Amino acid sequence: MPELCVGERRFTVPPASNLLDALNGAGCAVPYSCRAGSCHACLVRCLDGQPVDAKPEALSAAQRDQGWRLACQCTVAGDLELALFDPxxxxxxxxxxxxxxxxxxxxxxxxxxxxxxxxxxxxxxxxxxxxxxxxxxxxxxxxxxxxxxxxxxxxxxxxxxxxxxxxxxxxxxxxxxxGGALHYDPDWQVRPLWLLAAGTGLAPLWGILREALRQGHQGEIRVVHVARTPAGHYLAEALQAMPGVSVELVLAEQLDEALAGLRLASRQTMALLCGAPGSVERFARRLFIAGVPRNQVLADVFTEHA
CATH class of the missing domain: 2.40.30.10 (Translation factors)
Known part of the structure; x- marks a missing residue:
């Protein structure tokens, strides 16, 4: 069986084991989040040997040349000597x-x-x-x-x-x-911009909203923030103070009703979504029904963490 060496630790794992699971199973405590090659929390460096990498494009050529790999995307094909990311x-x-x-x-x-x-x-x-x-x-x-x-x-x-x-x-x-899926493009300046967030999915959209205003966005801006309780609308005052921004504060139990009220005024609308998977899925489904083209819906999904 392939042998993995991490510092002073040496242990064997079954062939074709997922590298992240193999390391954590041996007590190496490699952090992870998305397991999809997006968050890059599970970076490890290959000092000798190479795993099979299912997503090499997730890292830059310079990172790969330095030996960095995303453990969640790698399977063990032979002996490996590894160094964990040291903060x-x-x-x-x-x-x-x-x-x-x-x-x-x-x-x-x-x-x-x-x-x-x-x-x-x-x-x-x-x-x-x-x-x-x-x-x-x-x-x-x-x-x-x-x-x-x-x-x-x-x-x-x-x-x-x-x-x-x-x-x-x-x-x-x-x-x-x-870089996630969310950003602001100056070419959107005259297009309606809808920002739909659940919980702290508001965080990246808060930055994008202010970037749009800083760049003089001319189209409609609509923000929908969903929270479990009224206290969960933690940026309510700051959002409502934004000039020219329509803000809807929605409780989770009212989400379906609020989404049913979304009416598309322009097929040019750009929609940015962020939150837990269930919320983002509900946002996306309603936007599709409302007529927003799929390529004009950008989403970032927050996964659960231990």
Whole structure:
């Protein structure tokens, strides 16, 4: 059977094992989120030997040349010597600058050790000690030198449990910056823009909304935010203060009724969706019924995390 070597650890695994499962099964504690090659939380470096990679295009040529692979997308075909992503060595330090609680939502603001170039809608892997999780950026590039994230801490979880203990001045580490499906294109300036979010799926859309306004968006802007409770509409006041933006705050039990009220005024409408899989699926189904072309619907799905 193939042998895997990680530091001082050596162990055998069955041929064709998923690399992420094999490593975690041996106690190597490789973080993961989407298992689809999108979040990049499960980066590992191949020092000797190569696994079978189902999604090589998910990493840049430079990353692959350095030996980086996404463990969730790899299967073991032979002996491998691996190094796990080390946040202390491979990550960028960032200091907690502000912590604001809105019911169970934590608005976390970090000051990175160096300026990052990013676009609204992208996400970063955050490391809190040895626990990692990808989060969408809610901040707007160029607005200030801080990065903003919205964390749903309503359920227990390894990262959220750590986040609840954070204090201003604590240090986290930043992993890879990734581009998701969501962004703002200047070519959309005269088109209607619909932003549909559930829970903290609002985070990337909050950045994109402000990017659209900064670029002088001329078309209709409509924001629909779904939350389990009224307190879950954590950006209600800020959204309603946005000039020229139509805002609908919807409770989860009222979602079907609210979606039924969506009426398409233009086939040029761009729709950006973000939230848990069930919510995004309901958004997308209603938009299809309303007549929004599929190629004008961009979605980012938040998966559950341990």
């Amino acid at each position: 202390l060595q491979d990550g960028l330090p960032a200091t907690v600058a502000a912590l604001d609680w809105f019911d169970d939502v934590l608005r976390l603001r970090l000051r990175p050790g160096r300026a990052l170039r990013y676009q609204a809608g992208q996400h970063l892997v955050l490391w809190c000690a040895d626990v990692a999780r990808p989060y969408s950026l809610a901040s707007l590039p160029g607005e200030d030198d801080m990065l903003e994230f919205h964390l749903d801490c309503s359920r227990p979880g390894a990262f959220c449990d750590r986040a609840r203990q954070l204090q201003v001045g604590d240090e986290l580490r930043l992993g890879e910056l990734r």
